[in-house]
Amino acid sequence: MHHAPEVLKKEGHKLTPQRLMIWHILQAGRHLSAEDIHQEIEKKFPGIDLTTVYRTLELLVRLELVQESRFPVGPHQYEATDKLGHSHIICRKCGRVHHFDVADLLAAANRICENQDFSCADVELNISSVCNDCLKKDRS
Amino acid sequence: MHHAPEVLKKEGHKLTPQRLMIWHILQAGRHLSAEDIHQEIEKKFPGIDLTTVYRTLELLVRLELVQESRFPVGPHQYEATDKLGHSHIICRKCGRVHHFDVADLLAAANRICENQDFSCADVELNISSVCNDCLKKDRS
DNA sequence: CTCTGTGCAAAAATTTTGCATTTTG
DNA sequence: CAAAATGCAAAATTTTTGCACAGAG
Numbered sequence: 580m581h582h583a584p585e586v587l588k589k590e591g592h593k594l595t596p597q598r599l600m601i602w603h604i605l606q607a608g609r610h611l612s613a614e615d616i617h618q619e620i621e622k623k624f625p626g627i628d629l630t631t632v633y634r635t636l637e638l639l640v641r642l643e644l645v646q647e648s649r650f651p652v653g654p655h656q657y658e659a660t661d662k663l664g665h666s667h668i669i670c671r672k673c674g675r676v677h678h679f680d681v682a683d684l685l686a687a688a689n690r691i692c693e694n695q696d697f698s699c700a701d702v703e704l705n706i707s708s709v710c711n712d713c714l715k716k717d718r719s
Numbered sequence: 720m721h722h723a724p725e726v727l728k729k730e731g732h733k734l735t736p737q738r739l740m741i742w743h744i745l746q747a748g749r750h751l752s753a754e755d756i757h758q759e760i761e762k763k764f765p766g767i768d769l770t771t772v773y774r775t776l777e778l779l780v781r782l783e784l785v786q787e788s789r790f791p792v793g794p795h796q797y798e799a800t801d802k803l804g805h806s807h808i809i810c811r812k813c814g815r816v817h818h819f820d821v822a823d824l825l826a827a828a829n830r831i832c833e834n835q836d837f838s839c840a841d842v843e844l845n846i847s848s849v850c851n852d853c854l855k856k857d858r859s
Numbered sequence: 860c861t862c863t864g865t866g867c868a869a870a871a872a873t874t875t876t877g878c879a880t881t882t883t884g
Numbered sequence: 885c886a887a888a889a890t891g892c893a894a895a896a897t898t899t900t901t902g903c904a905c906a907g908a909g
Binding site: 651697707708714 | 787788789791810824828835836838839840843844846847854
Binding site: 598626627 | 862863864865866867
């Protein structure tokens with residue numbers, strides 16, 4: 580779904596080149612930091628401000644077009660909501676992020692949400708552990 | 720398990736009053752920030768530095784006596800490893816944290832860890848969503 | 860033409876580092 | 885006494901805010 584432009588317009592927000600570029604980059608990548616996005620844009624269109632990236636991400640999160648996550652290491656990560664359908668497993672040491680399908684876990688997570696009086700829409704499930712690479716390095 | 724003092728000693732670290740107080744507070748509470756712990760100590764023993772709290776938490780995390788988590792809102796949260804046996808469900812808006820038993824989810828999470836070449840020990844499973852209170856507020 | 864969005868600069872919030880002094884074992 | 889830990893000050897990192905100017909509708 581590439582529907583951010585329509586949603587922005589419908590909600591009375593302007594379609595600036597900055598916003599379109601940020602959205603475009605979010606379509607390509609998963610779990611990007613504001614800094615990642617900023618650098619990516621700078622390659623082709625130098626001059627965009629990091630502040631603008633933060634403000635745009637905040638707007639997109641508010642409109643539920645983007646989801647923000649905090650992983651055990653590193654800065655906040657952003658990804659387009661339509662990229663979700665998966666969850667993260669993050670190494671607490673090196674920060675490497677893997678994905679897994681939520682199929683089976685999601686049902687259980689939804690049950691938990693109901694029990695705890697949380698909304699079941701857009702549940703995010705993050706597992707953190709230590710990847711075996713880091714475990715090996717620790718031993719040496 | 721109140722074993723931090725023994726582990727510290729065994730690993731050649733000193734048992735300072737600051738460390739003991741921090742550990743003591745971690746025994747009582749769940750998901751505390753460095754600032755929370757600092758303020759708690761200041762009530763009875765003014766003068767401890769926030770830096771010391773951070774350094775001690777880092778040490779305890781390194782010794783796997785404490786686990787650090789980042790939730791969707793707010794600063795890093797710390798809790799004693801022996802308090803774990805549960806996972807978190809966090810509201811992305813207000814940051815309220817609930818707990819749930821991992822019994823059933825843990826088996827699934829462990830399977831995922833193995834598939835992804837992560838260690839299954841001390842897996843942390845965090846669900847983030849929006850609590851129904853915040854959902855109601857949004858509507859008004 | 861108006862109002863929203865941007866860039867720049869500065870601040871805020873959180874965490875980390877350097878170094879002189881104190882404390883533990 | 886020697887090594888390690890603390891406090892203080894300063895820096896680093898990440899994110900947020902204020903304001904004048906520019907650009908979208």
